[in-house]
Amino acid sequence: MSRNSLQSKLAGAQGGVMLFSITPPRRTTDPARVKEIAEVTVRRLAGLDLDGLILYDIDDESDRVAQERPFPYLPTLDPASYHADHLGDWDRPTVIYRCVGKYTEDELRGWLAAADTSRTLGVFVGASSGGKPVQTSLRRAQQLHADVRPLLPLGAVVIGERHARHGDEHLRMLTKQERGCTFFISQVVYDLNETKNLVSDYFYACREAGITPRPLIFTLSLCGSAKTLEFLRWLGVQVPPWLATELLESPDPLATSRREALAIAGDLKSFCERLGMPYGFNIESVSIRRAEIEASTDLAREVAALLRS
DSSP states (O other), rough: OTSSSSHHHTTOOHHHSEEEEOOOOBBBBHHHHHHHHHHHHHHHTSSOOSEEEEEOOOOOTTTSSSSSSSOOOOBBBHHHHHHHOTTTTOOOEEEEEGGGGSSSSHHHHHHHHHHOOOEEEEEOOOSSSSOOOOOSOHHHHHHHHHHHHHTTTTEEEEEEHHHHHHHHHHHHHHHOOOOOOOEEEEEEEOHHHHHHHHHHHHHHHHHTTTTOOEEEEEEEOOOOOOOHHHHHTTOOOOOOHHHHHHHHHHHHHHHHHHHHHHHHHHHHHHHHHHOOOOOEEEOOOOOHHHHHHHHHHHHHHHHHHHOOO
8 A cells, every 4th residue: 555545645644635426327227338338437537636436325315305306216336346347447446335224234244354455445324314224224334344344444424514403513523433434525515614614613623532633525516407406405415595596597507516616625625724634525426417527527637736736
């Protein structure tokens, strides 16, 4: 493991981490098409200054809110299988998300035991609502990690909106840290102030407890249409009213959201560096529209340049 690898940066609580996130192809995709998608993806990623890739694990979250999902839930290939079977040409680490409620304890044990720690990191995601039936709870999955493969770098999800509602997300982070999590990845950030409130509360709670804050990687995602804005809101992402209006009124919402995402990145970079908080960025690319895919790639180039400056 090189000193500048993703695993080393996270283990050493260093800042400056740059990631890019995608979802695997849909489960119904023809195998030849899956292979083609993987080859195109690796070529696109090769041109970016990244420390690693994130593969999301998609779950049906319709239990979380009463409103109908703006985009239908379409099951995707298992991210660990997609990584193992189709992304062999990707030569940098990959963070595999696991929506742990979908898996039995034996399935999670098997994945933990087999994961190659030189190529793979994990993020465990809990149920989308408290009443959702699960096969394995988040707490139990974290215990399995401690029992089976504590050396596999494990991350956790952070939700700024939950902090804005309840004021205790930083305490959840400390608890997850105690349970073996060595980094955090945020939900999509559009509300800068609530994100800075969370960072500040977490940083000073760590100082008070005498522990090292772990890297927090901020997720940025573009919004190219009114339907995407509706989906962001359905997911629980807080888009400030002024920005929502600007996106809806813009003749080019993709360019507008890219400009705002870059501004958010610059502000968070300055804020975290002033505090001494280790941080990074994750550019999310989950759309199947070519224009949004290309714009996400461009944003990743811009944010990487900002990060390395």
